[in-house]
Amino acid sequence: MIATRDAYGKTLVELGRENTRIVALDADLSGSTKTAQFAKEFPERFFNAGIAEANMVGMAAGLAAGGMIPFASTFAVFAAGRAFEQIRQSVAYAKLNVKIVATHGGITVGEDGGSHQSVEDLAIMRALPHMTVLCPADGPETEAAIRAVAKYDGPVYVRLGRSKVPVVFENGCDFTIGKGHVLRDGTDLTFITTGLMTAQALEAAAILAEGGVQARVLHLGSIKPLDTDLVIKAARETGAVVTAEEHSVIGGLAGAVCEALCESHPVPVERVGLRDVFGQSGTAEELLAHYGLTPAHLVEAAQRVLQKKA
Amino acid sequence: MLTDQTVQELERTARDLRVEILKMLNSAKSGHTGGSLSAIDVLTVLFFHKMRHDPSNPTWEDRDRFVLSKGHAAPALYACLAEAGYFSRDDLKGLRRLGSHLQGHPDMNKTPGVEVCTGSLAQGFSQAVGLALAARLRKPDSRIYCLLGDGEVQEGQVWEAAMAAAHYKLDNLCVFVDQNGLQIDGEVAKVMNVGPLGPKFLAFNWHVLEVDGHDVRAICLALADAEKTKDRPTMIIARTVKGKGVSFFEHKASYHGVPPSDTELAEALKQL
Numbered sequence: 001m002i003a004t005r006d007a008y009g010k011t012l013v014e015l016g017r018e019n020t021r022i023v024a025l026d027a028d029l030s031g032s033t034k035t036a037q038f039a040k041e042f043p044e045r046f047f048n049a050g051i052a053e054a055n056m057v058g059m060a061a062g063l064a065a066g067g068m069i070p071f072a073s074t075f076a077v078f079a080a081g082r083a084f085e086q087i088r089q090s091v092a093y094a095k096l097n098v099k100i101v102a103t104h105g106g107i108t109v110g111e112d113g114g115s116h117q118s119v120e121d122l123a124i125m126r127a128l129p130h131m132t133v134l135c136p137a138d139g140p141e142t143e144a145a146i147r148a149v150a151k152y153d154g155p156v157y158v159r160l161g162r163s164k165v166p167v168v169f170e171n172g173c174d175f176t177i178g179k180g181h182v183l184r185d186g187t188d189l190t191f192i193t194t195g196l197m198t199a200q201a202l203e204a205a206a207i208l209a210e211g212g213v214q215a216r217v218l219h220l221g222s223i224k225p226l227d228t229d230l231v232i233k234a235a236r237e238t239g240a241v242v243t244a245e246e247h248s249v250i251g252g253l254a255g256a257v258c259e260a261l262c263e264s265h266p267v268p269v270e271r272v273g274l275r276d277v278f279g280q281s282g283t284a285e286e287l288l289a290h291y292g293l294t295p296a297h298l299v300e301a302a303q304r305v306l307q308k309k310a
Numbered sequence: 311m312l313t314d315q316t317v318q319e320l321e322r323t324a325r326d327l328r329v330e331i332l333k334m335l336n337s338a339k340s341g342h343t344g345g346s347l348s349a350i351d352v353l354t355v356l357f358f359h360k361m362r363h364d365p366s367n368p369t370w371e372d373r374d375r376f377v378l379s380k381g382h383a384a385p386a387l388y389a390c391l392a393e394a395g396y397f398s399r400d401d402l403k404g405l406r407r408l409g410s411h412l413q414g415h416p417d418m419n420k421t422p423g424v425e426v427c428t429g430s431l432a433q434g435f436s437q438a439v440g441l442a443l444a445a446r447l448r449k450p451d452s453r454i455y456c457l458l459g460d461g462e463v464q465e466g467q468v469w470e471a472a473m474a475a476a477h478y479k480l481d482n483l484c485v486f487v488d489q490n491g492l493q494i495d496g497e498v499a500k501v502m503n504v505g506p507l508g509p510k511f512l513a514f515n516w517h518v519l520e521v522d523g524h525d526v527r528a529i530c531l532a533l534a535d536a537e538k539t540k541d542r543p544t545m546i547i548a549r550t551v552k553g554k555g556v557s558f559f560e561h562k563a564s565y566h567g568v569p570p571s572d573t574e575l576a577e578a579l580k581q582l
Contacts, residue, residue: 023443023447044447045447047443047474047478049470049474050470050473050474050477052467052470052473052474054432054436054466054467054470055436055439055467055470055471055473055474057436058432058433058435058436058437058439058440058467058471059436059437059439059440059443059471059474060440061426061433061436061437061440062426062436062437062438062439062440062441062442062443062444063440063441063443063444064440065418065425065426065437065440065441065444066375066440066441066443066444066445066447066448066449067371067444067448068444068447068448070440085430085433086433086436086467089427089429089430089433090426090427090430090433090436090437093417093427094417094418094419094426094427095419096426
């Protein structure tokens, strides 16, 4: 178990050692977003914007225009929310090489409550032209994703979490922007998942297998660009899809998958995620259970989609 | 040395550029007249006296950089870039037209010589701060210049950027406020009073200068002063007249976003 933000902090320091053009920015949350380790080792390449996310993004854009590779971090709710227009105008419209690495995504932020839980950031960022949107499943994939975005020239939004999550990629991860991973094969239906819901889907698939249902698990660490080929192949071969994300069912992974399937190969889909509601205070585990994001809920969704398929 | 001849040449250039601005706005049939005319003297001094830049090599690494944070004054910037040779003066006729490289607001990916994308107010200022940070890391001799509108100062992000620039002691950053006193809805002082500006930036620990924004010599001297200032960014508050140079455009908020008609253009060219 490791939090994706911890993997980010560690990888950013390594990248800082390898490339002097890498700089980091934060908005008074460096202890939480884990950019503090980078700040300690490279004080001259770390810029704390203070509690001023809009200016942080603008400074990151200027640094990129000046030839640096900026990684700017704050909580997902502030990055995609408060600094949305700065990300749109100064970064995405300009196609600048800025990496927004947002931590504390989703509801597993926990006790701070709905004000601090981002349930719409993937939808917002996905709607921006030029923007790449990533949501890794675990520590190893986060490390690989951060390394991939450091090499990629263009705007990227990476969504990470606060809580420790199970390791899915035990043998490391080969991360390519725009490519998904089939983590378990199956012929009856496909779980298409992102972020921490991938681990939940693997558990659900194991439960289903005991009842004779073979569920494929397709993890998409890259939500935009979407691995449309792998999504359509799964729909064609299994005939039913359950999407699962720690995000609203509107506009995020479910939106991306349904858009792709509608155009190419429509099949029954069940969407697991927040049903157009904000979160509330509670522990991460309580919230996942309350909002229907556990393996048991995924099993139920699978059963529903199998009925539609028949 | 700032000679009388240099000053006269800059004044002549600014007058020529006013003509170009009015012609391109008339051709586009939309765009911002008043704020382009108020800013052109400052831009003329920057592009044709102060900044190190190379129109034949727009991405020359050691160049100084200019950010037009009040992006709606794009015609003033485009006139300077064409005059400097970044592209042909004929291109100015394409302003705001489909397929043109001259967008309604500055776009770094379409126009050579444009450093960042601006148009949503205050964002250029933050980007200028980022450019100054990058210059400090990579090109310590390079200076960053930026122009704000006085209405633009109403945006909260301006003060975030002002705080950051002073905090990071960016003495390679010099920002102008084009203080023409007018914005779309009327007088800045009546819409949302931003004054007194000097004491505000002073309190943020900026080096603050005030000049007549149409006095080329005064602008040159203020820029020389800014360059000598250490450990602090410089804010030059340029008192200007909206629509400067054309009697019937001057001091009129109604010409904020309105181009000259054919008749107005003919009359304006006579005055210039």
